[in-house]
Every structure is written in structure tokens, then in C-alpha cells.
Amino acid sequence: MSPTPPPPPTGIGILGLGTIGTGTARVLADNGALIADRIGHPLRLVAAADLDPDRDRGVDLSSCLLTTHPERVVDHSDVAVVVELIGGTTLARDLVVRALSAGKSVVTANKALLAHHGDELTRLAAANGVALRFEAAVGGGIPIIKALTKGLIANRIEAVYGIVNGTCNYILTEMATTGAPFERVLAEASRLGYAEADPTFDIEGIDAAHKAAILARLAFDTPVDLAAIPVEGISKLASIDTDFARRLGYVVKLVAIAKRAGPRIDVRVHPTMLPEGHLLAKVDGVFNAVVVKGDAVGETLYYGAGAGAMPTASAVVADIAEVATALARGDVRAADPCAHRVVERRELLPLEEVETGYYLRFEVQDRPGVLSRISGVLGSHQISIAQVRQHGRDREGTVPLVILTHRAREGSVRAALVEIESLGVTEGAAVVVRVEG
Amino acid sequence: MSPTPPPPPTGIGILGLGTIGTGTARVLADNGALIADRIGHPLRLVAAADLDPDRDRGVDLSSCLLTTHPERVVDHSDVAVVVELIGGTTLARDLVVRALSAGKSVVTANKALLAHHGDELTRLAAANGVALRFEAAVGGGIPIIKALTKGLIANRIEAVYGIVNGTCNYILTEMATTGAPFERVLAEASRLGYAEADPTFDIEGIDAAHKAAILARLAFDTPVDLAAIPVEGISKLASIDTDFARRLGYVVKLVAIAKRAGPRIDVRVHPTMLPEGHLLAKVDGVFNAVVVKGDAVGETLYYGAGAGAMPTASAVVADIAEVATALARGDVRAADPCAHRVVERRELLPLEEVETGYYLRFEVQDRPGVLSRISGVLGSHQISIAQVRQHGRDREGTVPLVILTHRAREGSVRAALVEIESLGVTEGAAVVVRVEG
Numbered sequence: 001m002s003p004t005p006p007p008p009p010t011g012i013g014i015l016g017l018g019t020i021g022t023g024t025a026r027v028l029a030d031n032g033a034l035i036a037d038r039i040g041h042p043l044r045l046v047a048a049a050d051l052d053p054d055r056d057r058g059v060d061l062s063s064c065l066l067t068t069h070p071e072r073v074v075d076h077s078d079v080a081v082v083v084e085l086i087g088g089t090t091l092a093r094d095l096v097v098r099a100l101s102a103g104k105s106v107v108t109a110n111k112a113l114l115a116h117h118g119d120e121l122t123r124l125a126a127a128n129g130v131a132l133r134f135e136a137a138v139g140g141g142i143p144i145i146k147a148l149t150k151g152l153i154a155n156r157i158e159a160v161y162g163i164v165n166g167t168c169n170y171i172l173t174e175m176a177t178t179g180a181p182f183e184r185v186l187a188e189a190s191r192l193g194y195a196e197a198d199p200t201f202d203i204e205g206i207d208a209a210h211k212a213a214i215l216a217r218l219a220f221d222t223p224v225d226l227a228a229i230p231v232e233g234i235s236k237l238a239s240i241d242t243d244f245a246r247r248l249g250y251v252v253k254l255v256a257i258a259k260r261a262g263p264r265i266d267v268r269v270h271p272t273m274l275p276e277g278h279l280l281a282k283v284d285g286v287f288n289a290v291v292v293k294g295d296a297v298g299e300t301l302y303y304g305a306g307a308g309a310m311p312t313a314s315a316v317v318a319d320i321a322e323v324a325t326a327l328a329r330g331d332v333r334a335a336d337p338c339a340h341r342v343v344e345r346r347e348l349l350p351l352e353e354v355e356t357g358y359y360l361r362f363e364v365q366d367r368p369g370v371l372s373r374i375s376g377v378l379g380s381h382q383i384s385i386a387q388v389r390q391h392g393r394d395r396e397g398t399v400p401l402v403i404l405t406h407r408a409r410e411g412s413v414r415a416a417l418v419e420i421e422s423l424g425v426t427e428g429a430a431v432v433v434r435v436e437g
Numbered sequence: 438m439s440p441t442p443p444p445p446p447t448g449i450g451i452l453g454l455g456t457i458g459t460g461t462a463r464v465l466a467d468n469g470a471l472i473a474d475r476i477g478h479p480l481r482l483v484a485a486a487d488l489d490p491d492r493d494r495g496v497d498l499s500s501c502l503l504t505t506h507p508e509r510v511v512d513h514s515d516v517a518v519v520v521e522l523i524g525g526t527t528l529a530r531d532l533v534v535r536a537l538s539a540g541k542s543v544v545t546a547n548k549a550l551l552a553h554h555g556d557e558l559t560r561l562a563a564a565n566g567v568a569l570r571f572e573a574a575v576g577g578g579i580p581i582i583k584a585l586t587k588g589l590i591a592n593r594i595e596a597v598y599g600i601v602n603g604t605c606n607y608i609l610t611e612m613a614t615t616g617a618p619f620e621r622v623l624a625e626a627s628r629l630g631y632a633e634a635d636p637t638f639d640i641e642g643i644d645a646a647h648k649a650a651i652l653a654r655l656a657f658d659t660p661v662d663l664a665a666i667p668v669e670g671i672s673k674l675a676s677i678d679t680d681f682a683r684r685l686g687y688v689v690k691l692v693a694i695a696k697r698a699g700p701r702i703d704v705r706v707h708p709t710m711l712p713e714g715h716l717l718a719k720v721d722g723v724f725n726a727v728v729v730k731g732d733a734v735g736e737t738l739y740y741g742a743g744a745g746a747m748p749t750a751s752a753v754v755a756d757i758a759e760v761a762t763a764l765a766r767g768d769v770r771a772a773d774p775c776a777h778r779v780v781e782r783r784e785l786l787p788l789e790e791v792e793t794g795y796y797l798r799f800e801v802q803d804r805p806g807v808l809s810r811i812s813g814v815l816g817s818h819q820i821s822i823a824q825v826r827q828h829g830r831d832r833e834g835t836v837p838l839v840i841l842t843h844r845a846r847e848g849s850v851r852a853a854l855v856e857i858e859s860l861g862v863t864e865g866a867a868v869v870v871r872v873e874g
Contacts, residue, residue, distance in 0.1 A: 027591050030732075034593055035590060035591060037778065037779035038590055038658070038777065040776075141731075141735065141737065143584050143737075146588045147588070150580070150583060151583045151752075152580065153472060153475055153476070154750070154754030154758060156467075295468070295747075296464050296578070296750055297742065297752075300579055300740060300741035300742075301740040302738070303739075304735065305736075310733040310734070313733055314591045314734035315588075318589065321590050329771055331771075334762070334768075339477075340475065341474065
């Protein structure tokens with residue numbers, strides 16, 4: 001008689017017991033029985049790695065191998081699902097590649113990893129017949145990846161766009177409601193834990209660009225070259241701009257945009273003026289919201305906490321549950337909504353070809369003829385003006401002049417701005433905010 | 438050599454080529470190739486039944502068996518997924534039972550069927566090892582069922598509530614923005630096709646109650662007795678109430694509510710005053726939105742078109758795609774998020790025990806002492822007053838008196854209202870609107 005083969009592994013291993021890793025362990029501990037009732041089998045956390053594994057995290061990890069060596073978790077004979085919560089694109093990438101190559105499924109919240117290496121990792125997962133899941137990488141606890149890949153699978157997606165960075169949204173909400181300047185609100189956000197010690201990734205739009213790349217890849221079934229996405233952060237916005245926006249009936253949000261543009265795709269991240277009645281205009285503070293527009297369903301919106309230990313863990317554990325269920329049924333690829341997707345490369349629309357509305361703020365000399373000369377240049381570039389506002393004088397000799405344009409081509413606007421600056425009637429560069437919706 | 442067994446059936450059969458059935462056929466025709474690219478195999482519509490099968494629906498059904506006999510579709514040897522879009526709870530129920538009993542999976546948009554017979558049909562699906570899917574039954578195209586059962590599977594759900602009837606929301610939005618009376622707005626809604634010829638199901642809250650029953654069953658893993666759900670529609674609301682609400686900083690929405698209440702559940706449908714800053718307050722017109730609050734994720738919201746041929750078809754086809762994918766992998770129950778759920782009966786909280794805020798509008802005699810006597814009665818029932826408003830006189834001898842209470846027990850409010858009516862200072866019954874959020 002030949003010996004019975006050992007049962008296939010079904011355990012879960014976590015890499016990184018930081019905020020989200022600890023949250024994940026806590027959700028598994030607190031709601032494990034409930035989830036087991038729902039899916040028909042238990043979720044077993046069998047191993048976890050962290051640089052400081054013995055710190056008291058307020059969650060019982062006594063039945064779980066704790067190690068400082070993440071490879072031991074990846075290689076653990078009973079680990080079938082590797083949960084990567086280390087972050088970054090170096091060690092995390094090596095470990096994810098190691099796991100997928102060993103036939104283990106991966107759940108991750110790592111947007112940078114997916115934005116930089118999503119295509120390679122998706123192919124590697126497919127080649128090894130395992131699942132790669134990343135619900136927590138965009139929108140924290142909001143099940144937006146599932147909505148896009150499964151809930152709206154019957155749709156040709158026309159556009160996905162939204163507020164996907166809570167730090168920026170907190171800052172912009174505070175600037176708009178209190179009138180405080182950017183630097184002061186950023187300092188307050190850091191104090192409250194809403195901004196990292198080095199906030200560059202958030203405030204310069206890089207984090208939002210990672211998410212835009214992930215959403216665009218799923219929406220349009222195409223690889224996306226992260227480096228080619230036009231990205232602008234919020235650090236150049238002054239409260240005078242959020243104030244002008246309000247007077248004009250708009251709010252300013254950092255929006256990640258991915259739209260179909262004929263055979264190409266229009267993907268970009270920048271501060272965006274939205275009409276105050278827009279779905280996203282009321283998304284305030286650290287919350288996230290994403291609009292998905294499909295050809296059959298029309299516009300849908302998904303809103304919730306975009307960050308935080310427990311919301312993010314909610315998404316991580318949902319992925320774990322789906323992978324574990326598929327494992328228990330012997331078909332782990334069933335848990336990967338991208339396993340079968342046919343990918344076709346679509347080019348990015350160059351920023352010069354984007355057409356949208358523009359908010360232009362100039363500091364102009366307070367003398368006759370200036371508006372006429374500036375508007376003349378805009379007209380000569382086929383840029384038509386929707387509204388003009390001039391504030392009271394705010395510093396010696398110059399006043400802010402705000403022009404809201406109708407839809408115009410970015411290339412034309414840029415050319416016009418160069419020409420306007422050469423007129424010698426403005427001071428410094430114009431502040432440009434694109435207007436959508 | 439024994440002959441190769443025939444391949445298992447994988448075809449789709451549609452029962453009912455009305456608005457949603459035709460929309461479903463259209464989405465399968467228009468986006469079939471795209472969906473096939475995503476899931477790795479085609480979706481084949483092989484049969485459809487309708488009383489008028491030959492009518493030109495603007496969609497090519499030439500490769501599909503068209504019949505007036507729905508049983509032929511259910512019994513068709515190549516139909517593995519039966520899509521029930523007939524509606525109602527008689528013929529539709531018989532056909533769904535017939536399909537499930539024959540080992541065929543069912544996709545339906547029929548909220549009445551699920552609200553009345555959801556438990557029985559879920560058990561029948563499980564007993565036959567097939568899937569029963571109903572994404573389109575709540576919130577039209579919004580993938581709320583998937584969000585609740587899969588996206589938020591890691592959460593103990595605390596509450597699900599939302600605007601789930603587009604007809605009522607259209608009427609309330611119009612009443613609030615134009616001040617027009619209920620009857621006139623209802624007539625306009627009928628003219629625009631937003632209300633049925635017999636609008637009773639919608640305006641009396643019955644349709645919303647069906648959806649509340651479905652959501653509560655999924656959120657709390659319990660059978661729900663539809664007949665025991667307290668339901669109030671919007672037909673008693675006057676525009677004076679939507680107007681008072683606005684002045685008080687609220688909007689009135691018909692809200693379907695399902696909350697955890699200790700070991701019991703609090704499920705109800707009624708006009709509800711929400712603060713104007715509430716997530717649901719800006720959901721206007723025929724749109725739907727549902728808030729799901731989970732212990733880990735916090736509050737999330739899902740918004741989109743709650744009705745209409747194409748949005749509803751988007752949800753129907755998403756279900757079809759998931760069932761067909763599971764079929765192709767040989768495990769159709771993988772497509773049923775409820776297949777394994779352990780169900781435990783939870784009692785409904787009786788309405789008398791509900792605690793919430795109350796908007797009370799009395800028509801009172803315009804003479805001294807009336808407010809004192811009414812507020813005295815409220816006080817004697819431990820009901821504390823948050824705000825009082827009195828409008829100008831609107832008819833001979835009486836004026837409207839509006840009292841907004843703090844949270845109070847419904848039973849106490851009802852007892853107080855009986856006592857107030859017996860004072861002889863009011864005319865007619867008080868208008869009562871519950872206040873949430």
C-alpha cells in the first residue's frame with residue numbers, strides 16, 4: 001500500500017506585521033468564525049514574519065510561527081496563501097516572485113509593487129496557476145477591484161476616476177473649509193497621522209498615480225507604463241485657488257483619471273476642479289471614492305475609508321477568503337479575476353492632446369489693457385473663455401486674475417501660457433487647474 | 438470502446454424578453470466577445486421564452502430557440518443557466534423551482550420572488566448543488582450583493598441601509614426641489630416612465646421592503662419574515678413636510694433600513710429625514726445608493742442606476758458570467774456566495790422598541806397654551822424636544838406645528854400621539870417622519 005499523500009497546504013502566511021498586517025491578523029482572529037460559517041471552512045493563519053515579531057500587538061499569535069525571516073513564511077510547507085504587507089518594490093517583489101514561482105497564491109495591498117510590476121506578476125501568477133489578488137491596493141476597504149473586474153464584467157468600461165489618496169483629500173478639504181494655507185494644513189495632517197513623515201509620495205500624486213495605473217490596467221485590459229502617466233500633486237495649490245474655486249461653484253480634488261480615448265487611453269493624476277454638484281465633490285476628509293462608468297451600467301460610485309488598519313484589513317481578508325475558498329475547491333485560479341484576461345496594449349494619450357476645461361490664475365499688473373491682451377492670446381489659440389474673475393489687490397502692484405476656459409486642448413493652453421508670460425504683464429507662472437465634469 | 442459522453446450543457450436560457458430580458462440579450466450580443474476575453478470562454482444564449490417571441494427587439498436572436506413555452510427553455514438540454522426575468526411569484530417561482538430541481542443554475546432579477554421565497558430557493562439550490570444569483574434584484578446595476586457577500590465578507594455587518602426605490606426617490610427629489618405636491622409629481626413620474634401604471638408597489642414601500650428583506654438576509658445570515666417588516670410609503674407626505682425638512686437642515690428619503698439590534702435585527706422601510714450632509718442626502722432622482730457598515734471597514738457606499746434595461750442587464754450578465762465561469766471549471770456552487778452560509782434565525786425588533794429621532798407635524802389651533810400642552814405630553818413620555826418650528830397660518834384657524842425630537846422609543850411616541858390627539862387642540866392625525874443619522 002502506498003502512503004496517503006499529505007493534504008495540500010491551505011494555511012495563510014503574513015509578511016509584515018505593521019499596521020495592516022496586525023489589522024489583518026486581528027480581523028482573522030475576531031471574525032474568523034463568522035467568515036468560516038460563510039465560506040464553509042476555516043482560515044488558518046500559520047506563519048508571520050516581521051523584523052520585530054515578539055512585540056505585543058494586542059492580538060493572539062501564539063498558534064502561529066513568528067519569524068524575522070520572511071522566506072521561512074513563503075517556504076513554509078503549510079502556507080498556500082502568502083499575504084505581502086511589507087510594502088516597497090524590492091524585498092516585497094522578491095518575496096512575491098518567490099511565492100508565485102513556488103505555486104503559492106499572493107494577496108497584497110502593495111500599490112507601488114503592482115503599479116511597477118503588475119504585468120510581470122500577473123503573468124507569473126497565470127504561468128504558475130495561482131491567484132494574485134490586490135483589493136486593498138486601491139481604495140482601502142472599498143471593494144473597487146471586485147466591482148471593476150467582476151461586478152461590472154459585462155461592461156465595456158468607459159472611464160474610472162476618483163479620489164484615491166486620503167492625505168491629499170484631507171488637505172484639500174481643510175484648505176477649502178478653513179482657508180488655511182497648504183503648509184499649515186499639511187503640518188496638521190502629519191500631527192494627526194493622516195500624512196507620512198515624508199509626505200512626498202502622497203502630496204506629489206505618486207501614490208494616486210500607482211492607483212490610476214492599477215485601475216487603468218483592469219478597466220482597459222492593457223499594460224500601463226507608470227512612468228508615462230502625467231502626474232501633478234497638490235503642493236502648488238494656494239488657498240486662494242480653493243477659494244476662487246468655491247466662488248465659481250467648484251471644489252478642488254486630487255483626481256486619478258483613466259478614460260478610454262478612442263483606441264488610446266487617457267490616464268492622468270492632477271488637482272481637478274469639479275462642479276459642487278458632482279458625485280465626488282462631497283467626498284471629504286480622508287475618505288476615498290471611485291466612479292466607474294460602463295457602457296451598460298452608466299455611472300456607479302464606490303465610497304469608503306481609503307486607508308487605515310481595519311478597513312484595509314477588511315479588503316485583505318476578503319481576498320484571502322476568496323483564494324482560500326478556491327483552494328478548498330481545488331481550483332485556485334478561480335479566485336483570480338485577471339487570470340484569463342486577454343491583454344492588448346493601448347497607448348497613453350499624450351497630455352498635449354487631452355481636452356478639458358482650465359482654471360488659469362495669473363498675477364497681473366493692475367493696469368488697463370492687461371485682460372484684453374491675455375484674452376487676446378487665448379483667443380488666438382482657439383481657447384474660449386467661460387468666466388473671468390478678478391479679486392481685490394493682494395500685493396503691491398499685482399492682482400489675481402482668474403480665467404475659466406471652455407474645453408480646450410492642453411497643447412494649445414500650454415502654448416498660450418508661454419505667449420502670455422512673454423507679454424511681460426504677469427508675475428511668475430500661471431496656476432493651472434484642470435476642470436472636469 | 439464506450440462512446441464519449443456528451444459535454445455538459447453550458448448554454449444560457451432567458452425567461453421573459455421584456456425590458457430587462459431584451460437588455461440582457463443586447464449586452465450578451467454587444468459585449469459578448471469582450472466578456473469572453475475576460476473569462477476565457479464564450480457565453481452562449483441558446484434559448485429564450487416570451488409570450489411574443491417574434492417581435493423585433495433590435496437584437497439578433499436568430500441563433501437562439503425562441504418559444505412561447507418557458508418550460509422548453511428550462512428543460513432545454515443545452516441550457517445550464519436559466520435567467521428568470523418574468524417577474525412575479527407564481528409562474529416565475531414554478532420555473533425557478535423546476536430549473537433548480539433539474540440541476541440548473543438560476544440568475545434572476547426578481548426581488549419579490551427572493552423576498553417571499555428566498556430561503557426556500559436558497560436551500561433548493563444548495564440541495565441540488567447549483568447556484569442561485571440575484572445581483573440585479575437590489576440596486577439595479579450597482580454590484581451591491583457582491584459587495585455585501587464577497588467584498589465585505591471579512592466584516593460583521595452592523596447595518597445596511599439605503600435608497601433602493603428610484604420611483605420614490607424621483608418623487609421626493611422633485612417635491613423637495615419644486616415644492617410641487619405628491620400627486621402632481623407622481624403623475625409626472627408616470628408620464629416620464631419612472632412610475633408604473635399602478636404605482637402602489639413602489640410608493641407604498643413594498644418594493645423597498647422586498648429589497649430590505651434580501652439585504653437583511655445576506656447581511657445577518659438569517660431568514661427574514663417579509664410580512665413582519667414595518668413598511669410605510671411616501672403617499673402621506675406633503676410638500677410642506679419636505680419644505681420643513683429643508684428648513685431644518687434635512688432631506689426626506691424613502692430608506693430601507695436593516696440594522697443589527699443586539700441578538701435581533703431592526704428592519705424597516707419608511708420615509709426618513711436625513712441631515713443634509715448625510716451620504717445619502719445627495720442621492721437624487723431615480724438613482725439608488727446603499728450604505729453598508731461593517732465592523733472592520735466602517736461605512737461604505739455604493740451608488741448607481743437602480744433600474745433601467747441596460748443597468749439591470751449589466752448585473753444580470755455579471756451573474757451569468759460568474760455562473761458560466763464556475764460551470765466551465767466544473768464547480769458551479771463556487772459561483773454562489775450563499776452556498777455555504779450558516780443561517781441562524783434572528784428575531785425582528787418590534788417597531789415599538791425602535792429608537793430614533795422623530796419629526797412630528799401637528800395641525801394645531803392657533804391659540805395660547807397649545808404648544809405647552811403638547812410639549813407637556815411629550816415630556817411626560819420621556820420624549821425630549823430638539824427643535825420646534827411653526828409656519829405661518831395655512832388654513833382657517835389652524836397652523837402647522839413641527840417638533841423635532843431627540844432619540845425616543847417608538848412606543849413612547851405612539852402613546853404620546855394618542856394622548857395629544859385626545860387633547861382636542863389638533864386637527865387630524867400628526868404626520869410622523871423618523872429621523873436617522
